[in-house]
Amino acid sequence: MTELTNLTLAEARDGLAKGEYTSVELTEAFLGAMEARKDLNAFIVTCPDVALERAKASDARRAKGEVLGPMDGAPVAIKDLFCTEGVQTTAASKILEGFKPQYESTVSGKLRDGGAVMLGKTNLDEFAMGSANITSAYGNVTSPWVAEDDPEKLVPGGSSGGSAAAVSARMCLAATGTDTGGSIRQPAAFTGIVGLKPTYGRCSRWGIVAFASSLDQAGPMTHTVRDAAIMLGQMAGFDPKDSTSAKVDLPDFEKALTGDIRGLKVGIPKEYRPDGLDSEIAALWDQGIAWLKDAGAEIVDISLPHTDKALATYYIVAPAEASSNLARYDGVRYGLRVEEGGNLDEMYMKTRAKGFGKEVKRRILIGTYVLSAGYYDAYYLKAQKVRALIANDFAEAFKTVDVILTPTAPSDAFPIAGGNKVDPITMYLNDVFTVPASLAGVPAMSLPGGLSQKGLPLGLQLIGRPFDEETILRAAGVMEAAAEFTAVPTLLRGGK
Amino acid sequence: MSSYIIQGETGPWEVVIGLEVHAQVISQAKLFSGASATFGGEPNTHVAFLDCGMPGMLPVINAECVRQAVKTGLGLNAIINRRSIFDRKNYFYADLPLGYQISQFAHPIVGEGTIILDLKDGTSREVGIERLHLEIDAGKSLHDQHPTKSFIDLNRAGVALMEIVSKPDMRSPEEAGAYLKKLRAILRYLGTCDGNMDEGSMRADVNVSVRHPGEPLRTRCEIKNVNSIRFVMQAIEYEAQRHVEVYEQGGIIEQETRLFDSAKITTRPMRSKEFAHDYRYFPDPDLLPLEFSEEFVNEIKASLPELPDAKKARFVGEYGISPYDAGVLVAEKETAMFFEAAAEGHDAKAVANWVMGDLFAALNRTGKDITESPVKPENIGKLVDLIKDDTISGRIAKDVFEIMVETGDAPDKIVEERGLKQVTDTGAIEKVVDEVIAANPDKAEEVRGGKDKLLGWFVGQAMKASQGKANPGILNEMIRKKLLG
Numbered sequence: 001m002t003e004l005t006n007l008t009l010a011e012a013r014d015g016l017a018k019g020e021y022t023s024v025e026l027t028e029a030f031l032g033a034m035e036a037r038k039d040l041n042a043f044i045v046t047c048p049d050v051a052l053e054r055a056k057a058s059d060a061r062r063a064k065g066e067v068l069g070p071m072d073g074a075p076v077a078i079k080d081l082f083c084t085e086g087v088q089t090t091a092a093s094k095i096l097e098g099f100k101p102q103y104e105s106t107v108s109g110k111l112r113d114g115g116a117v118m119l120g121k122t123n124l125d126e127f128a129m130g131s132a133n134i135t136s137a138y139g140n141v142t143s144p145w146v147a148e149d150d151p152e153k154l155v156p157g158g159s160s161g162g163s164a165a166a167v168s169a170r171m172c173l174a175a176t177g178t179d180t181g182g183s184i185r186q187p188a189a190f191t192g193i194v195g196l197k198p199t200y201g202r203c204s205r206w207g208i209v210a211f212a213s214s215l216d217q218a219g220p221m222t223h224t225v226r227d228a229a230i231m232l233g234q235m236a237g238f239d240p241k242d243s244t245s246a247k248v249d250l251p252d253f254e255k256a257l258t259g260d261i262r263g264l265k266v267g268i269p270k271e272y273r274p275d276g277l278d279s280e281i282a283a284l285w286d287q288g289i290a291w292l293k294d295a296g297a298e299i300v301d302i303s304l305p306h307t308d309k310a311l312a313t314y315y316i317v318a319p320a321e322a323s324s325n326l327a328r329y330d331g332v333r334y335g336l337r338v339e340e341g342g343n344l345d346e347m348y349m350k351t352r353a354k355g356f357g358k359e360v361k362r363r364i365l366i367g368t369y370v371l372s373a374g375y376y377d378a379y380y381l382k383a384q385k386v387r388a389l390i391a392n393d394f395a396e397a398f399k400t401v402d403v404i405l406t407p408t409a410p411s412d413a414f415p416i417a418g419g420n421k422v423d424p425i426t427m428y429l430n431d432v433f434t435v436p437a438s439l440a441g442v443p444a445m446s447l448p449g450g451l452s453q454k455g456l457p458l459g460l461q462l463i464g465r466p467f468d469e470e471t472i473l474r475a476a477g478v479m480e481a482a483a484e485f486t487a488v489p490t491l492l493r494g495g496k
Numbered sequence: 497m498s499s500y501i502i503q504g505e506t507g508p509w510e511v512v513i514g515l516e517v518h519a520q521v522i523s524q525a526k527l528f529s530g531a532s533a534t535f536g537g538e539p540n541t542h543v544a545f546l547d548c549g550m551p552g553m554l555p556v557i558n559a560e561c562v563r564q565a566v567k568t569g570l571g572l573n574a575i576i577n578r579r580s581i582f583d584r585k586n587y588f589y590a591d592l593p594l595g596y597q598i599s600q601f602a603h604p605i606v607g608e609g610t611i612i613l614d615l616k617d618g619t620s621r622e623v624g625i626e627r628l629h630l631e632i633d634a635g636k637s638l639h640d641q642h643p644t645k646s647f648i649d650l651n652r653a654g655v656a657l658m659e660i661v662s663k664p665d666m667r668s669p670e671e672a673g674a675y676l677k678k679l680r681a682i683l684r685y686l687g688t689c690d691g692n693m694d695e696g697s698m699r700a701d702v703n704v705s706v707r708h709p710g711e712p713l714r715t716r717c718e719i720k721n722v723n724s725i726r727f728v729m730q731a732i733e734y735e736a737q738r739h740v741e742v743y744e745q746g747g748i749i750e751q752e753t754r755l756f757d758s759a760k761i762t763t764r765p766m767r768s769k770e771f772a773h774d775y776r777y778f779p780d781p782d783l784l785p786l787e788f789s790e791e792f793v794n795e796i797k798a799s800l801p802e803l804p805d806a807k808k809a810r811f812v813g814e815y816g817i818s819p820y821d822a823g824v825l826v827a828e829k830e831t832a833m834f835f836e837a838a839a840e841g842h843d844a845k846a847v848a849n850w851v852m853g854d855l856f857a858a859l860n861r862t863g864k865d866i867t868e869s870p871v872k873p874e875n876i877g878k879l880v881d882l883i884k885d886d887t888i889s890g891r892i893a894k895d896v897f898e899i900m901v902e903t904g905d906a907p908d909k910i911v912e913e914r915g916l917k918q919v920t921d922t923g924a925i926e927k928v929v930d931e932v933i934a935a936n937p938d939k940a941e942e943v944r945g946g947k948d949k950l951l952g953w954f955v956g957q958a959m960k961a962s963q964g965k966a967n968p969g970i971l972n973e974m975i976r977k978k979l980l981g
Contacts, residue, residue, distance in 0.1 A: 083552050096551070103545060105552060207552040213781035242554050243783050321781050324584050327595020328549035332648070344590055344646075371586070371776035380778060 004029035005170040009227035012173055013070050016062065023062070023073030026173075027055040027117050030075045034119060034171045037491070040142045042156075042165040044080045045088050046120035051075065054117045061115065071234050072115025077166045077175040080121035081128055082108040082218070083207040087118070091209040092126045092136035095329045095336045095355030105207025106239045107176060107218045114234045119172050122162030126357045127326065128183055128211045131430040132419040133161025135359040140416050143191055144169035144489035147454040152415040154456070157187030157430075163221045164191040168489050174222040174231050178208060180215045181314050182409075182434025185446035188221055189408035189459025192448045192487060194476070195221045196228045197434075199467045200441035201246035204239030210325040212318035213244070215438050225447060225476045229253035232469060248467050256470035257477040262296030264475060267401035271307035272433060281407045281458065284449045288405055288460045291482035292475065300401050304393040309386050310436040315428060316370050316383035317439070322360075323367025329355060362424065391440040398465045403475050406433050408446040408459035433461060443469045447476050448485040457487065500668030502706065504740050509706045511736040512713060513672050514626075514664035515728075517679060518657050519689035520633070520697035521564045527632050527656035528555030528598065535695060539638075539649035547635075547654040549593030554782050557582075561656040562786065564688040565605050565630050566796050568658055571686045571803055572625050574609025576793050580629070582783045586776040591635035591648050599659075601777045604629035605786065611662075611682070612805055613674040614823040623675055624663035633657050658689065664703065664713065669729035676700060676725045677827065681804050685829045693723050700728050704735040706743070714739075715749045719763050722756050731756040735763050807832055815844035824852055830866045837873035846880040854894070858901045870904045871897075879907040887911065888918050892964055920967045922974070925958075928966065929974050932958045943979045951975060 004026055007015065015021055031048050058073035083089045083101035090096040104112060112118065125135040132155035133141040143156040143165055156165040160177030164187035167175050177184035179197035188195025196219045203218040210216060220231035233253050239245040268289060273282065293299055331337035331351030338350035356364070370379035397404060409430055419427070437444035443466070446459040460479065464472040502509040526533045529544035546553040569576050581603040584596040606628035613621045635653035639646050660679065666672050680691035680698060691698045700723075705716035717735060722728045739749050754763040802810070804826045811822035811832075825848065826832045839847040855871060864870070879897060882888050888896060888911055899910045911917055919925060932954060933940050943950045954975050959966055 083550075089551070091551070099551070101550070101552075103550070205552070206554050209551040210782075241556060243556050244781075320778060324586050324596055324776070324778070327586060327588065328551070328593060330588060330590075330595060332590050333548055333593060334550070345588075348588055368776065371778050373774045373776075376776075376778070 005033045007173065008223045009071070009074055009173045009230055010224065012074055013230070016073050017067075023055040023058040023075075023117060024052065026073065027051050027075045027119070030119055030172055033169070034166075037144070037169050037171055040144060040165050040169060041139050042122055042141055042162040042169065042171060043077070043120040044090055044092065044123050044136075044138045044162070047087050047118060050087065051117050051119050054112075054115075058115050058117065068113065068115035069234060070114075070230050071111065073117060074115075074173050075117040075119050076111065077119050077122045077163055077172040078108050078111075079124055079160055079163050079176050079178060081124060081178050081209045082176060083209065084108055084118065084121065087121065089121065089209070090138070091128070092124045092138055093329075093355065093357070093360065094137040095351070096209075097137075097336060099335050101207070103207060106204035106241065107208065107235045109207070110237065111176070111234055116234070122160070122166050122175060124162055125159035125183075126360050127209065127322070128159040128178055128180055128216075129322070129359050129363055130158040131182065131186055131427055132414070132416070133158040133187070134416060134419050135357055137357055141165050142416065143413055144491040145191060145413060145456055146490040147456055149454060150415070152417060154413040155190065155416050155419050157190035157409070157413065159183040160187050160195070160221060164188055164193060164195070167191070167193045167221050167223065169491060174220060174227055176218060176235065177221045178211075178216055178218050179434075179438065180211050180217075180318060181438045182431040184219050184221060185434045185444060185459070185461060186409045186430055188446040189448075190413040190457065192457030192485065192489065193221055193223060194225055194228045194445065194447045194480075195219065196232060196445040196469065196472070197437070197443060198232060198236060198469055199246070199443045201244055202236045202248075202443070202467065202469070204237070204242040204245045206239055206241040210321075212321040213325060214321060215314075215318060225473060225480045226254060226257055228445070229257060229473050246467065251470055253470060253473055256473045258474055259477060259481070260296075261292065261475055261478050264292075264297040264403065264471070265300050265401040266292050266297045266475070267300050267302035267397050267404040269302050269304040269307065269397070269404060269406060271304050272406040278411055280412075280452050281410060284458050284460065285405070285407050288449055288479060291479050292405065295478045295482065297475070302397045302401060302404070304390075304397060304436065306386065306389045306393050307436055310390055310439055311428060311432055313383045313386045313390065314431070314435040314439060315366065316379050317387060319363040319367035320371050320380050321367070323364045323371065326356075326360070326364055331355075359424075387439050390436055394437075394440045394442050394463070402465070403471050404463040406461045406463065408433060408461040412452040412454060412456035412458055437463045442466055443472055445472050445476055447480055447483075448487075449479070449483055450485065451487055455490075457485075500670065502736060502740050504744050506744055507708055509736070509740045510709045511667055511732065512664050512705045512707060512716070513666035513668075513732055514703040514716075515662045515666070515672060515675060516701040516703070517660045517676070518699045518701075519568075519660060519683055519691070521561050521630075521656035521658055522688055522690060523558060523560045523564060523656055525558050525560070526654040527558055527561050527630065529654045530556070530558070531654065533655045535697070537651055539647070539651060542651040543653070547593065547650050549595070555598060555780070557783065557786060558656065561630060562605070562788065563796060564656075565628065565658055566788075566793060567686050567800065568660075568683065568688045569606030569609065569628055570793075570797055570800055571682045571688075572606070572609035572611060572628065572660070574625055574628065575607035577603065577605055577607055578788055578790065578793065579603070580605040580786045582630075582780045582786065583777045584780045587773050589634065590646060591637045591650070591653065593635065593650065593653060597632055597634065598780055598783070599631035600629035603785075611675065611678055613671060613678055614808075614827075615674055616670065618820045621671065623665040623671070626661040626663050628658050628660045631657050631659060664705075664716075669732040672702070672732055673725050673729045676728060678804070681827055681829070685801055685803050687801075693725070696723060699723055702728055702731055702735075704732055704739070705749070706736050706739040715751050717749065717752055717754050717763075719754045719756050720766060727756055727758050730758075730761050731763055734761060738763070811835075815839055815848070817845055817848045821848050821852060828866065834866050834869065834873050838876040840877065842877035842880050843884060846883070847876055850876050850880065850897070854897050862901075870902075871900045872904070872906075875900055875906050882907055882911060886918055886920060886967060888916055889964070889968055891968075892916050892918065895964075916965060918967050919962055919965045920970060922970060925962070925966050925970055925974055928961050929958050929971070929978055932961060933978060940979060951979065954979065
């Protein structure tokens, strides 16, 4: 029998159905892996008691023939940005240390109601602000991948770095992530897994600690495209508690994996091939194009003319919303409070000075600045206008193509030590290929395409029409088969 | 027209007033959270996760509050914006759990409208409405519960408010008072706000400036959260005077927010300029633009009750009462209903006089509301009929009315039981008159000798002897005839 932790979600579903193993056995195997790979710091809290209790309940249901769905009994990890009832939720910030919500986020609640087993809460960049998982108040996450020529510890990407590391290092079958400007896709690319950011409005934001409300979107992080399809089906759906949630039909995403992309029109945007694009990235992209072509797709050169404005636009819109969304962390009602005498204003200042990390403070300052009197028009309002132009770029492109192929990130994973040294702008450039789809609200997925010369995973990104995750999944399924990406993270090699 | 002018040394000063009224929407639930919007309750018992700013909580608009805002807009003859946008008004305060107030800034749900003021001298005057928007209320800080700490009650946090902004069209404290009374009447007629200023469900921010007539507007000061109509009028009077004094001493007025001190009847600055807020308004990304159909508006329009202005016009036309009386009667919906119930099938003019005179006085005296009136409306109609058909005299009617106030009984019952029926039998009256004349021969002689004034004395004596029941007309005539031939 294969080692249980090496299973895909689809395999585990089928194995559980056939009675090859129980949910408790699966859960115990993953809890063991989590313990063994603790040094990666992928989890902020683990909840073995909750996990085993749910696993037992799942096995009991299965014994009675009352299976709740394809993920009943499947051990998963939840990004610590999802509020989970009775289980500490921190958003990787000191300011929420010890906070135990009295409610369950809609998405994690759907997974729970579908029988999924929560193993723990994964680490992330503080309030999901970062691309390397080095801004967490609970320490960096280390990638299970190591470069062939350099033993330095690498970042797993961010902000969903803990989820990416946990899936990649086989500490869970799958994990939830959230993506505001690339926070699912970039870490998926860095760790050799699949990450899907659905259309804005596909998954409810209710109960997810907000970073930038108009961009935040939850999605699955999995081993395979099929797993992503299964898990998205369990996470998505209209939620009356989220006014921005979309009232659209929920298809059977797994059925989209037909393997047939003949006649599919795939757009290749020239703006994603700037001067100085890493040759490895360019080569991988060309390889991806070739795979699709070989499978019968039609390749179309397209233009997304406002692409070069996306990053600047994003770094106005997202911090603006964040500066307001994070105002509630004021020490008055829950979380950290630094009192030490003084009046209300001093309590605010001391609490927030101590509770927030450097990157969060930086974004609150940027956001406050761009919304302030006299600057609103020049920054926030202009950014909103550019955002509309970027969305229009995609709308125009999708008049002629069905899906767009680009690289996910401009490089492979970089060392944690290096990440701490780079200036914020360089760090922000990690999101250059992922941010446009976020601003446009369209769905996008990263899947592993191959390895860099250093032996590190590289990702390819597929971008689709609004609420057409199915076409993305269909194309991704074909590419996954062609790529035959079977590389195992460095730490897991050698029988471990 | 207004003649409220402050005579200064540099000439006459005109006062310019605009009002921003915060009216709490009558609804079961709060604007976005679903928690109860009921007034009162133990502190922090009407609080949803959103109201206390828990992470990840999202607002969902309460359709009932939208309906109420549209209804109010229609009642103010205002433009209804079928697409409006909620913005965040960002500031920190302990009773503002989200760190921002959800409000409407650039695109309110209701645009320009008008309100007609009924002034004391019987004239009317139009005041423009600038806009009406929906927003959430903050919680309440309690500073008197603990020696060093403040307590927070979030029951009110998230409750729907309508902010109704007037144009700077008012020119005297009286007009500002009339505006608030009229606005409150309209809100109560519509059932969109209970208008109770003492409970805080209606509060006013008052903008005041002064100028020499014909000048452009000068700098205004905003007096925040004034909670009675009398205080609003006092605050304006003080503030206008203050402006005039500053200007005449060569000073300048700075735009600032002030507070009204109801004990000293003065205003004072609330915060200095360096602490002025930059609210960083921006569209709330948690909410889509608020959009509704023409049919939605039409449905509400069709359900609108008759409003004070229309009712006033109808009372004048239908009942033949004066515009001033009609204005008084429609000022409160309950009074108008009482009047109509009383006037139905009776002499409406007489009914109006009884309601506005003796009934109002009795209610005032007993501290009762018209809804608690011991006198039933139909009994006022009956009383008027009893006078009209000469069953009782107007004088007796006053006594009957007082008994009605005390007992709540019907006037015919009172008249019957207490034998107050007017005597119109000339024989019986003649008997009384003869007795009085016979008992006062010298006075009778004086009358006959030309002392007309004593006639009235005889009438009084005879009326007294009849216990007030003699028909005054018959009595008068008979005495005249007996003494003067």
